[in-house]
Amino acid sequence: MSPAHAGAPDAGVPPFDWGALPPAALADHLARQRWSGARGATITDVRVAGWIPFPLDAADACAIVLVEGRVNGAPVRWQLPLLAPSDAAVDLASADATAHAPFRDALRAALAAERELPGRTTDGRPLRWRARAVARDGALAASLPSRVGGAEQSNTSLLYGEAAIVKLFRRLERGPQPDVEIGRALATTRFAHVPALLAVVELDEDGDVTVLAMAQALVPRARDAWEVVVARARAALAGDASTESDAGVAEARRLGEATRRLHDALAAVGEEAFAPEPATPADVRGWAGDAARAFDLALDAVAPPPGEDASTDTARAFAEARAALGALAARREELRARLDALVARVDDDAGLRIRHHGDYHLGQVLRGEDGTLAVIDFEGEPARPLAERRARHSPLRDVAGMLRSFGYAAAAALREVSAEDDVAPRADAWEAAARAAYLDGYFHAAAEGRPSYLPRSRVSADALVRVFELEKLFYELRYEVRNRPDWLAIPLRGLQALLAAEVR
Numbered sequence: 251m252s253p254a255h256a257g258a259p260d261a262g263v264p265p266f267d268w269g270a271l272p273p274a275a276l277a278d279h280l281a282r283q284r285w286s287g288a289r290g291a292t293i294t295d296v297r298v299a300g301w302i303p304f305p306l307d308a309a310d311a312c313a314i315v316l317v318e319g320r321v322n323g324a325p326v327r328w329q330l331p332l333l334a335p336s337d338a339a340v341d342l343a344s345a346d347a348t349a350h351a352p353f354r355d356a357l358r359a360a361l362a363a364e365r366e367l368p369g370r371t372t373d374g375r376p377l378r379w380r381a382r383a384v385a386r387d388g389a390l391a392a393s394l395p396s397r398v399g400g401a402e403q404s405n406t407s408l409l410y411g412e413a414a415i416v417k418l419f420r421r422l423e424r425g426p427q428p429d430v431e432i433g434r435a436l437a438t439t440r441f442a443h444v445p446a447l448l449a450v451v452e453l454d455e456d457g458d459v460t461v462l463a464m465a466q467a468l469v470p471r472a473r474d475a476w477e478v479v480v481a482r483a484r485a486a487l488a489g490d491a492s493t494e495s496d497a498g499v500a501e502a503r504r505l506g507e508a509t510r511r512l513h514d515a516l517a518a519v520g521e522e523a524f525a526p527e528p529a530t531p532a533d534v535r536g537w538a539g540d541a542a543r544a545f546d547l548a549l550d551a552v553a554p555p556p557g558e559d560a561s562t563d564t565a566r567a568f569a570e571a572r573a574a575l576g577a578l579a580a581r582r583e584e585l586r587a588r589l590d591a592l593v594a595r596v597d598d599d600a601g602l603r604i605r606h607h608g609d610y611h612l613g614q615v616l617r618g619e620d621g622t623l624a625v626i627d628f629e630g631e632p633a634r635p636l637a638e639r640r641a642r643h644s645p646l647r648d649v650a651g652m653l654r655s656f657g658y659a660a661a662a663a664l665r666e667v668s669a670e671d672d673v674a675p676r677a678d679a680w681e682a683a684a685r686a687a688y689l690d691g692y693f694h695a696a697a698e699g700r701p702s703y704l705p706r707s708r709v710s711a712d713a714l715v716r717v718f719e720l721e722k723l724f725y726e727l728r729y730e731v732r733n734r735p736d737w738l739a740i741p742l743r744g745l746q747a748l749l750a751a752e753v754r
């Protein structure tokens with residue numbers, strides 16, 4: 251690669267030709283990252299689409315590089331903050347600027363100063379990187395020790411002391427980013443369980459705006475509800491029912507109440523993009539269709555990859571999932587009939603479609619040291635297109651997501667105990683108690699009665715939750731195939747339980 255002119259370099263920093271990064275090295279790097287959403291996939295047509303030179307105090311060339319490619323034929327765009335790779339082999343993993351403290355410092359300073367930086371596309375059109383403050387509370391003003399977030403996540407988060415967290419969105423789509431949109435909107439409501447939005451970074455391409463990053467107030471020393479609830483499930487399995495597990499059920503009820511408050515607030519935001527709309531019988535049929543389609547996608551996802559080595563643990567997990575989904579495929583008509591019966595049960599009593607969280611699970615609720623809850627990550631399911639993630643939907647989809655998460659927590663605790671301990675019935679009992687408490691918290695949180703966004707009858711509400719749980723479960727099977735094949739058994743356990751209840 252020839253170092254060539256690449257925008258306006260800082261004095262003393264050797265210029266670097268970002269446009270000449272080899273597509274093969276980029277494709278290989280992306281296929282290894284969870285944040286690419288294409289881990290293990292073949293990424294084709296990879297190219298550098300543009301870059302914004304990012305000045306650092308240190309003498310390293312750095313840029314926010316925009317990369318385009320196709321995953322299974324669909325176009326995807328990513329942002330890669332990179333330092334100029336020093337080796338001829340172009341090791342992009344070690345060039346990731348987020349791992350480099352001077353980059354993190356420079357990013358914080360740029361956010362605090364609301365900097366604008368010029369860049370250009372590979373074909374010479376201008377780009378603008380623009381930081382904008384949302385709250386001027388000084389959380390980003392001072393230099394603080396920074397680190398890269400350690401959580402398993404879909405993007406990359408940078409933490410600054412105990413003050414702020416900056417999330418760099420990795421897969422980019424033009425238009426409003428729901429995480430920012432909902433964070434801003436909730437700040438106008440009485441809903442207190444959301445960290446303050448501090449700043450936003452946008453990319454301006456001749457008036458087309460893409461959100462690149464957001465800064466939020468950090469909840470210091472937070473534990474997420476996943477950690478807390480799995481600990482409770484573990485205690486329940488150990489037979490310590492009197493203390494920890496009872497507390498787990500109380501925690502589930504509190505989460506139910508917080509979810510209800512979240513939906514109350516989202517339904518009350520006075521903006522066009524948030525205005526509730528009626529959920530029609532056609533919508534309900536569409537949601538059942540989504541669940542059926544999610545099943546087909548899950549079935550495709552567990553197909554053996556070409557040249558699979560059947561002796562590996564991953565191949566065995568795939569084979570197990572294939573067998574379970576294959577058995578269900580043979581009963582496809584039955585599944586369809588069951589979905590139709592659920593649709594009929596709801597009829598015209600589906601409530602309203604409102605903005606909702608969209609990827610709600612225990613990992614999305616933080617618990618501060620004082621026990622305060624904070625809901626994060628309003629981006630929606632990362633694999634869905636932006637338009638779907640911003641669409642209004644039944645809020646019961648979030649309820650179903652959290653119920654699935656209790657199933658995950660029970661299964662995760664179960665995985666830790668020896669197969670000889672016959673504790674599966676205890677895991678089932680704990681999950682049933684947590685589910686019941688969560689639903690009780692959600693439906694009975696308020697003395698003021700049922701809000702108009704919920705179905706009038708609990709029978710309709712429960713039927714909708716069932717449809718969304720099935721859809722989520724099939725989504726999870728696909729998610730685990732791509733990201734954690736050794737966790738495939740978890741949604742499979744949920745599938746068996748749901749089918750025992752639903753398809754007879």
Ligand SMILES: Nc1ncnc2c1ncn2[C@@H]1O[C@H](COP(=O)(O)OP(=O)(O)O)[C@@H](O)[C@H]1O
Binds near residue numbers: 445472616
């Ligand atoms: N405001 C916050 N305060 C403390 N930790 C946070 C905050 N926001 C996110 N985190 C941490 O960062 C992780 C990833 O955040 P999340 O928004 O879920 O990212 P992603 O969209 O990439 O999955 C969370 O699981 C949590 O551990």
Ligand SMILES: O=P(O)(O)O[C@H]1O[C@H](CO)[C@@H](O[C@H]2O[C@H](CO)[C@@H](O)[C@H](O)[C@H]2O)[C@H](O)[C@H]1O
Binds near residue numbers: 609613726729
């Ligand atoms: O990265 P995101 O948090 O936006 O969401 C994705 O990753 C989640 C896992 O980190 C995944 O959630 C699934 O696993 C959780 C336990 O790790 C469990 O609590 C959830 O119920 C289960 O769906 C989520 O589906 C995915 O979109």
